[in-house]
Amino acid sequence: MDTQHDIALTRALTQVPGPLPSSGVIHVVIPHTGRFTIVGNHLAQHAELSLTAIGIGVHIQSLPAGSKVGIKALAARFPEGETKIASALRELENHGYLHRPRMRLANGWVVTRTVFRNQPGAVPDRVPEPTAVPEPGRVPEPTPVPEPVAAPVPIPLPEGPPAPARLPSRTAPKQPRRPLPHPHALSPELRQTASTFLADLRRHAEELVLSEEAVEELVPGVAAWLERDATTDALRHALTADLPKPLKHPARLLRHRLTALLPPPLPGIHDLAPSRRTQVTPFQTCDGCERAFRSHHPGHCRDCRAQYWEAA
Structure with a gap:
């Protein structure tokens, strides 16, 4: 079988027009009769694209319209990983072969479409419509000119109720994010x-894996809690209790809890001391009518004093 294959190849090489090159590749060109794609050398021999980008570009160009050419679809078809395929697609996009415009559908949804250009920069504004070619020996019939049609006369419609006025939006403005608490003095030890x-x-919670940058950002908030005499156990319980599943942004959650759950400073000893009671005026017994009345000194009540003053 190998000898027959070599003989067939030798015969094919004898049919190659022109002299054979002394080195390098030899092309045996057999015209395709079906299932072929015309690819420009500007893509197949691009000087700046990687070999992966060129291969993916040729593959996309050979697919029918409507085929899936996303990262997931290409990774399922080829052994290259998603990272390498995504990098190749970005190369094609940077050199004008691939475009991903955002388009609004009739229902109002905005989607991203994928457009591949076989010749970047040479896409016509519109596709010309095909024209009919007359048969040989036959005179084409003239195209009939349509008769002018009178424009319709607009009929006035009765005025309807005025359009309702648009009410102002009741959406509450977004509240600014509260700043992270800071201690009064952030010492090196704190x-x-x-x-x-x-x-x-x-x-204590495997979801709370923080980067060094996130730790540096959250240090003032933890220091503010410790400055207010919060124990590490109480602080740890406040930050790790009832974590959402899954937790996508641990640093953002800790920032919120450090700010929203910040306890007030502990009161001092003098703040907890009982306040002085207000001095109350004692009761006295009237020397005249023996009724009780409030006074710091014994004597007569107000009515008895008034009677004595009138008698005097």
Whole structure:
């Protein structure tokens, strides 16, 4: 079988027009009669595209309209991973072969369409409509000219009720995000304690894996809690209790809890001391009518004093 194959190849090489090159590839060109795609050398021999981008571009150009050419679909078809395929698609997009315009549908939805150009920069504004070609020896019949049609006379319609006025939107304005609490004095010892506490959270809740940048950002909030005499156990319980499943943004959740659940400072000893009671005027017994009345000194009530003053 190998000898027959070599003989057939040798015969094919003898039919190649022109002299054979002394080195390099030899082309044996057999015209295609079906299932072929015309690809320009500007793509197949592009000087700046990677071989993966050229191959994906040729593959997309060979597919029928409506085929799936997303990253997931191409990764399921070829052994290259999604990262390499995504990089190749970006190359094709940067060089004008691939376009992803956003279009609004009739129902109002906005979708992203994928457009592939076999010749970047040479796409016509509109596709010309096909014209009929007359048969040989036959005179084409003249195209009849349509008779002019009188324009319809507009009929006035009765005026209807006025259009309702558009009410102002009742959507409440978005409240600005509250700032992260800060301590009065962020000492090096307090900063180190807060940083260690944040890095240790993933031992108690595996969802709370923070980057170094997130730890540095959240350190003032933890320091503000510690400055207000909050214990590390109480702070850890406030940050790790009832975590949502799945937790997509752990740093954002911790920032919210550090801000919204911040306890007030502990009151001092003097704040908890009982306040002085207001001095109350004692009761006295009237020397005249023996009724009770309030006064710091014994004597007569108001009515008896008035009678004595009138008698005097």
